[in-house]
Amino acid sequence: MKEVIAIVRINMMNQTKQALTDCGIDAFFAHEAHGRGKGFVNPKILEGAEQGYEEAASLLGEKGKLYPKRLVTAVVEDKQVACVVQTIININQTGMPGDGKIFVLPISDAVRVRTGEMGVKSIS
Amino acid sequence: MMIMIRSIIRPEKADAVLAALMDAGFPAVTKYSVAGRGKQRGIKIGDVTYDELPKVMLMSVVNAADKDFVIQTIMDTARTKGKGAFGDGKIFVSEVEESYTISSGVQDTAAASGGVPA
Numbered sequence: 001m002k003e004v005i006a007i008v009r010i011n012m013m014n015q016t017k018q019a020l021t022d023c024g025i026d027a028f029f030a031h032e033a034h035g036r037g038k039g040f041v042n043p044k045i046l047e048g049a050e051q052g053y054e055e056a057a058s059l060l061g062e063k064g065k066l067y068p069k070r071l072v073t074a075v076v077e078d079k080q081v082a083c084v085v086q087t088i089i090n091i092n093q094t095g096m097p098g099d100g101k102i103f104v105l106p107i108s109d110a111v112r113v114r115t116g117e118m119g120v121k122s123i124s
Numbered sequence: 125m126m127i128m129i130r131s132i133i134r135p136e137k138a139d140a141v142l143a144a145l146m147d148a149g150f151p152a153v154t155k156y157s158v159a160g161r162g163k164q165r166g167i168k169i170g171d172v173t174y175d176e177l178p179k180v181m182l183m184s185v186v187n188a189a190d191k192d193f194v195i196q197t198i199m200d201t202a203r204t205k206g207k208g209a210f211g212d213g214k215i216f217v218s219e220v221e222e223s224y225t226i227s228s229g230v231q232d233t234a235a236a237s238g239g240v241p242a
Contacts, residue, residue, distance in 0.1 A: 088226070
């Protein structure tokens with residue numbers, strides 16, 4: 001089993017949910033989060049600064065601002081990982097910085113509380 | 125190889141830790157609010173026990189080679205002045221098998237997070 005953690009734009013949540021459903025992932029967990037990446041300049045601010053807006057120019061040097069994001073976590077079977085990752089990328093990709101990240105972590109065991117089932121059975 | 129560092133810290137220390145990580149060259153981080161208790165079972169004030177204390181979770185994925193440096197940076201910044209105090213938080217480290225940048229769609233190598241952007 002693998003844990004897929006995806007950090008996506010907040011306006012992409014509906015598409016991302018649909019994408020997970022298309023992959024056969026019904027169960028997932030979402031969380032509001034704030035984050036920043038490598039610190040690229042916001043293209044809109046850059047554009048504004050080029051047009052001579054002083055406010056935009058003063059924001060140019062600003063680094064480390066946290067942007068609102070959604071953190072989606074799903075525990076999936078090994079064979080589903082490739083499909084999940086590719087679908088989330090396809091749906092969320094705009095090519096601009098800030099599209100988000102996907103991490104894949106190993107999960108050693110899982111339990112369904114209702115029945116006590118362990119392992120792959122508990123997530124299928 | 126990459127690792128995920130999840131640190132649970134005091135909310136009032138979050139800004140300082142974020143600034144320290146930025147200065148240390150590890151800008152990429154995700155923050156969310158959590159509530160929890162530690163092995164002191166919360167705080168007892170008078171007759172009231174508070175066992176859901178608000179904390180902030182910081183999540184960052186870095187190159188395994190930078191693990192000790194990042195942990196040290198977070199720890200030094202998040203610790204209460206002097207010897208530290210109960211409730212300063214915890215740091216957990218876990219392996220990340222794969223990492224992808226959505227905007228480019230490519231799988232990241234060890235240089236995924238932290239360091240100077242290419």
